[in-house]
Amino acid sequence: MHSVRRDLGMLRDRRFALLLAVRTISVLGSGFAPVALAFGVLALPGSTATTLSVVLTAEALPMVAFMLVGGVIADRLPRHRVMMAGEGLNAAAYLSLAAMMLTGWAPVPALATAAAVSGVATAIFFPALTGIVPDVVPTERLQTANALLGLGTNISRVAGLVLSGGAVVLLGAGWSLAVSGAMFAVAATMVTALRLTPAERAAAERHSVLADLREGWREFASRQWLWVVVAQFSILVMAVQAAHGVLGPLVAKESLGGAPAWSAVLAGEAVGMIAGILVTLRLRPRRPILVATLLTLPTALPYLLLGSSAPLWAVVAAAVVMGICFDVFGVLWNTTMQREVPPEALSRVSSYDALGSLMFGPIGLLVAGPVAIAIGPRPALLACAVIVAGVSLLALLSPGVRGLRAPVEETVEEPVAAAPDGAPAEAGA
Template sequence: MSRPAWAGRNFTLLTGATVIAGLGSSGALIAAAFAVLGSGGSATDVGLVATARTVPLVLFLLIGGALADRLPRHRVMVAANALNCVSQGLFALLVLAGEPQLWQMALLAALGGTGQAFFAPASEGMVLASVAGEHSGRAFAVFRMGMNGANIGGAALGGALIAAVGPGWVLAIDAAAFALAGALRAFLDVSGVPERAPGGGMLHDLRDGWREVASRPWLWAVVAQFAIVNAVVVAAEAVYGPMVADEHLGGAKPWGLALAAFGAGTVGGALLMTRFKPQRLLLTGVLCVFPLALPSAALAVPLSAAWLTAIMFGTGIAIEIFAVTWMMALHQEIPEEKFSRVSSYDWFGSLAVVPVATALAGPVQDLIGRTAALWGCSALIAVLTAGVLCVRDVRRLVRQDTTTSSQSTTRSCGTSPTPSSNPSPPSNPSPDHSR
């Protein structure tokens, strides 16, 4: 099947690289846990290795964002892919050789998290920059369909391969996937990218990025909202969800089905966004965050596995609509030269509280009970989302008509100009909040 006329070479390379990396990484996350358990580790050890990946991811995000605004972003992405390839390859060798030590697995997981910290801010906006402005919404939706589909398929394939050949080979496949994804990104056409002017130093760049975030109420309000929303969602799904499933829903199988339904919903939401073009981007997107409160409520009741699966599917659709509208708003409002710095602050806000929430989930359950904790998660999401709707700019930010906009700036990847609708203070994007 021929690709659409608007999907040029860069878009195809970026989407293909993301699908390949997603197929490998989704299975590798499962494989790392089973590698720890297979070496005699406990559930606590699995958590330590997971934390070892998260900590450098949070610590280096801001530096990664500043660096990506100083250097060609595609080079930062390729270098990060190379680091992930090496770390996963060494992880695979340790597991296949037998008797990997916990500190070795934690160190390699930390290297992987470091690579992601530099990759994420550099990658923000690259996809939307690879197509003309009038096609940005459809392009990002198609990209998200590929990414979400790869995550679902990669998890299913990874689980099957772990059972068949063991976690070491799945980690090796992930290393190869990073190598191939990096090679594809190395072939991006950046001939039209303007030279970046030298900045005033790393700290200056970080302060400049923070000023851009703080100067836009709609931006910092949503980032602050998701700092808590992401944390309570992860706590509910990673800690409380499996326990409710084990006691009331029939075990791991129905819980896995519910999580898969959420993933399928995100694919459906991305498909919907290839056609749906809302005028009020943030109002539409933020309204679609309210359904994120429903899974925690369903676990608190608890509803049957069938109802939980249906709710998770609907929630996946809604949150994917938010993800696409959010990225479109960022792409429209934030100048290219500061995009990665603001993106890094968004990623930082989205991830920084997650380890704290997961660590406190158990003590909170002991203090007030699991049901009350789940209702609390649901209430926090609803209250914070309602609070963000009180921000005037969230309600009023309108999708710009790219055919009449008088402001335009050449984005990265050497593509045709796309508009920047806010000529006053520049700004930068944030991470994918659908996570």
């Protein structure tokens, strides 16, 4: 058993508490950004849906294009400095967008350029975030650390989405974007205090970027459980994007009562996201990747019920289950990757993970509309449910997925004293 007191005791470690604060503030800023940006762009004179599409695409493409480079940078340099650069670039991007909205000078090329800077910032930031956790906490505390980080992330994400709508109405899109940029700036300032000692971050050998990418690929491809689940998620995320982004809202509009009904589904998922983190504070499976992969099977439930004309309450309940499953998966996945992958290659491997998992998502969004027109949104949702369940079952055929075991110390956790006066916690390899 793992006591809540022992878990929360990690907050007494100054560096982990600082990392948690940085991540929570950053996600709160991210929660403000999408709503403010969408309504701000659409409110501009002469703006159309195409204008918004151009701006959002300008943000998404650099994020994908620079993700692998972000992994190389985070493995070469101290990760707190890389995170600071990412947060600083995001602050600059959103403050620039805010200035354009507030002054009324907002040509599409300038909006797209600022959005592209934000995409690059995200590509730099996330590989460093994955890699920095084992730099800050010891190996036997990784799952607890990931769970607490996830709890703060999910609460901030929900709060940001809830507050952003009111902020846009009360303050306007420009000032809401300024609030988002200010939060990124605060996070960038705070992360400067998260200094890692040379003992924790061995100096990386200097190679070309291509050589570093090849080395990261070898680490990624040599672990069957890793590439199998990433391949699973490349298809799963495509189906989820289609269902969540297009097909679900279509069905909600046609037969469930419109936007309030879809908001209820998203709220149920958010509740599940928070509950899932609380589950992971207690759960210590001996076969973490097997359990994580099994938990992707129930994520097909909301789409199955939506496609079967189930009542709204059932769909909301299934969304709660989906939120729990995805969050438990995320904590088990990050913990296992941080434990199994060498620290000097962790950010590059996590960038391959992110790129592989997300690369087909835009295709799901692109084909969802035509498929819904051709066969109807409900049959298309049933197809999404079949795809999610099918690729999850295929992943379970992998011996690497079924057989990877957590070390004994991960399942029987010993108390760890908080580092005095912010001294570095000894990180396991």
